[in-house]
Amino acid sequence: MSWLDKVRNSISSLAKRDTPDELWMKCASCGEMLFIKEFEANLSVCPKCEHHGRIGAKARFDLLLDTGYTVLPTPKVPENPLNFRDTKKYPDRLKAARATNPYPDALTNAYGAVNGAKAVLGVQDFKFMGGSMGMAVGEAFVAGVEKAIAENCAYVIVTAAGGARMQEGILSLMQMPKTTVATRRLAAAGLPYIVVLTDPTTGGVTASYAMLGDVQIAEPGALIGFAGQRVIQDTIREKLPDGFQRAEYLHAHGMVDMVVHRKDLKDTLATLLGYLARKEVA
Amino acid sequence: MADDTDWKIMISFLDFEKPIAELEARIAELRATADGSDLDIESEIDKLAKKSAGMLETTYAKLSPWQKTQVARHPQRPHFVDYLRLIFTDFVALAGDRTYGEDAAIIGGLATLDGRKVMVIGHEKGHDTATRIKHNFGMAKPEGYRKAIRLMEMASKFGLPVVTLVDTAGAFPGVEAEERGQSEAIARSTEACLALGVPMVAVIVGEGGSGGAVAIAAANTVLMLEHSVYSVISPEGASSILWRTPDKAADAATAMKVTAQDLLGLKVIDGIVPEPIGGAHRDPTATARALADAVGRELDALGRLSGADLIRQREERFLAIGSL
Numbered sequence: 007m008s009w010l011d012k013v014r015n016s017i018s019s020l021a022k023r024d025t026p027d028e029l030w031m032k033c034a035s036c037g038e039m040l041f042i043k044e045f046e047a048n049l050s051v052c053p054k055c056e057h058h059g060r061i062g063a064k065a066r067f068d069l070l071l072d073t074g075y076t077v078l079p080t081p082k083v084p085e086n087p088l089n090f091r092d093t094k095k096y097p098d099r100l101k102a103a104r105a106t107n108p109y110p111d112a113l114t115n116a117y118g119a120v121n122g123a124k125a126v127l128g129v130q131d132f133k134f135m136g137g138s139m140g141m142a143v144g145e146a147f148v149a150g151v152e153k154a155i156a157e158n159c160a161y162v163i164v165t166a167a168g169g170a171r172m173q174e175g176i177l178s179l180m181q182m183p184k185t186t187v188a189t190r191r192l193a194a195a196g197l198p199y200i201v202v203l204t205d206p207t208t209g210g211v212t213a214s215y216a217m218l219g220d221v222q223i224a225e226p227g228a229l230i231g232f233a234g235q236r237v238i239q240d241t242i243r244e245k246l247p248d249g250f251q252r253a254e255y256l257h258a259h260g261m262v263d264m265v266v267h268r269k270d271l272k273d274t275l276a277t278l279l280g281y282l283a284r285k286e287v288a
Numbered sequence: 289m290a291d292d293t294d295w296k297i298m299i300s301f302l303d304f305e306k307p308i309a310e311l312e313a314r315i316a317e318l319r320a321t322a323d324g325s326d327l328d329i330e331s332e333i334d335k336l337a338k339k340s341a342g343m344l345e346t347t348y349a350k351l352s353p354w355q356k357t358q359v360a361r362h363p364q365r366p367h368f369v370d371y372l373r374l375i376f377t378d379f380v381a382l383a384g385d386r387t388y389g390e391d392a393a394i395i396g397g398l399a400t401l402d403g404r405k406v407m408v409i410g411h412e413k414g415h416d417t418a419t420r421i422k423h424n425f426g427m428a429k430p431e432g433y434r435k436a437i438r439l440m441e442m443a444s445k446f447g448l449p450v451v452t453l454v455d456t457a458g459a460f461p462g463v464e465a466e467e468r469g470q471s472e473a474i475a476r477s478t479e480a481c482l483a484l485g486v487p488m489v490a491v492i493v494g495e496g497g498s499g500g501a502v503a504i505a506a507a508n509t510v511l512m513l514e515h516s517v518y519s520v521i522s523p524e525g526a527s528s529i530l531w532r533t534p535d536k537a538a539d540a541a542t543a544m545k546v547t548a549q550d551l552l553g554l555k556v557i558d559g560i561v562p563e564p565i566g567g568a569h570r571d572p573t574a575t576a577r578a579l580a581d582a583v584g585r586e587l588d589a590l591g592r593l594s595g596a597d598l599i600r601q602r603e604e605r606f607l608a609i610g611s612l
């Protein structure tokens with residue numbers, strides 16, 4: 007996007023703010039018309055049906071960390087080593103994603119405290135290319151864990167991803183073992199690793215760091231799974247069970263410890279950190 | 289199972305091998321009519337056979353990524369059970385995950401490879417309808433990965449190196465697999481590879497399909513057979529998601545860089561095991577021998593490292609991928 011386009015867009019969005027379309031939205035789950043400001047004040051949870059909307063990294067940091075946290079820099083990684091293009095060049099897709107997102111890739115870390123308990127918090131943002139895991143996500147995950155080890159504190163990851171970043175081919179797949187090296191090092195340091203699964207968390211992300219937490223938390227209604235529902239349906243050719251791959255379903259099948267409403271998430275994390283945080287050596 | 293020498297005669301040709309198939313058919317026709325006395329026919333057969341061999345060689349020297357994908361999936365390509373029969377001795381199959389069941393999509397057990405005692409684990413796709421169903425086409429469920437974890441931990445405990453043979457389209461996408469924690473099983477299996485205090489060598493022998501492959505391939509040394517493929521998603525899957533049409537699989541295979549040669553260039557794998565001219569399915573015995581020699585060399589080299597060094601080397605190997 008050119009400089010001029012950016013200015014034009016910002017002007018048009020300012021103008022639109024006053025139109026009814028911009029003040030109201032429809033709940034993605036129950037269809038209720040919601041006043042956007044009220045919806046956001048309610049942590050992007052529908053007041054009528056409790057549907058948990060997707061929120062970005064900045065909103066997560068504000069929600070879960072005490073004021074005064076520091077956003078950590080996103081590590082640089084090789085840009086497009088595959089020279090990938092599908093219907094568009096991969097660098098163009100990256101550029102477009104960066105133009106509409108506050109951080110340079112899908113995973114951003116912040117260092118701060120949860121009700122006073124220090125922690126590094128990583129947040130995956132679904133708005134950035136579907137939260138997909140490429141080298142930048144893998145490298146940021148490793149950097150977040152290293153920061154936690156350096157600060158002798160927990161690493162908390164809030165996951166959201168459609169899966170691996172296909173534009174990085176095999177290099178995205180290799181982030182599965184790479185991130186697992188990091189979770190092993192955190193464990194070796196005796197530090198807590200807590201995973202908060204949000205809507206949606208699927209594919210290679212679920213099949214690596216998103217399922218390796220000491221404690222697994224899921225947000226209500228979040229879609230969590232390995233294989234996509236359409237792929238499964240094509241394979242088995244029968245109707246999927248009710249609530250299949252939703253947070254509550256995973257809880258019932260023993261895959262997560264708890265399903266926690268967004269408003270209770272910070273206090274829950276703080277309680278867990280209170281129990282699990284490394285005891286100071288005298 | 290047919291003797292390996294018969295294999296060549298019954299080979300099923302791939303689409304891109306059509307000119308070779310036609311030549312072979314012509315040769316077979318001539319052979320059927322010739323009784324050995326007509327020297328003209330004999331010399332014609334000879335000429336055509338040379339031409340066919342030459343075409344096979346040039347075709348396989350420049351296979352496209354999509355053609356390699358087809359070779360890697362060839363129904364007659366040697367599978368885990370073939371390698372077991374051809375290069376491993378004294379195999380003791382070990383079954384079950386001790387939690388839910390026995391998944392024949394992943395086979396594992398104690399075996400001897402040219403005098404080396406190892407734990408061998410790998411996907412098995414099956415070779416006919418009955419065995420394909422038995423092995424679920426090589427698509428493992430959580431219990432398959434949990435069996436792999438159990439066997440890797442046992443290998444570590446008793447100081448046995450781990451050899452894995454990877455050949456799967458991917459982990460099984462099904463309701464029961466999700467219910468029993470497919471994601472967690474794959475994640476834990478990858479973790480188990482990384483925790484091994486013994487040498488681990490993984491070989492992609494056919495298809496290395498996504499998380500279902502990497503779960504038993506996070507090894508010290510990763511090799512690929514010359515015409516095998518390894519990718520984050522199938523070319524068909526990438527085509528339908530990125531191009532929004534099922535017809536761009538060949539382009540997707542090229543764009544994703546799925547071949548052994550590409551992956552060696554990207555430093556994702558450490559070496560390539562050569563296949564006979566015309567692919568592994570044309571000479572499983574020679575393929576298996578080359579594989580045994582390559583794995584043996586790597587095991588001997590890794591055997592000189594301590595357990596701690598093996599873990600560190602494996603960690604550094606994967607941490608380096610995608611780092612500047």
Ligand SMILES: [Zn+2]
Pocket residue numbers: 033034035036037038052053054055056057
């Ligand atoms: Zn609602």
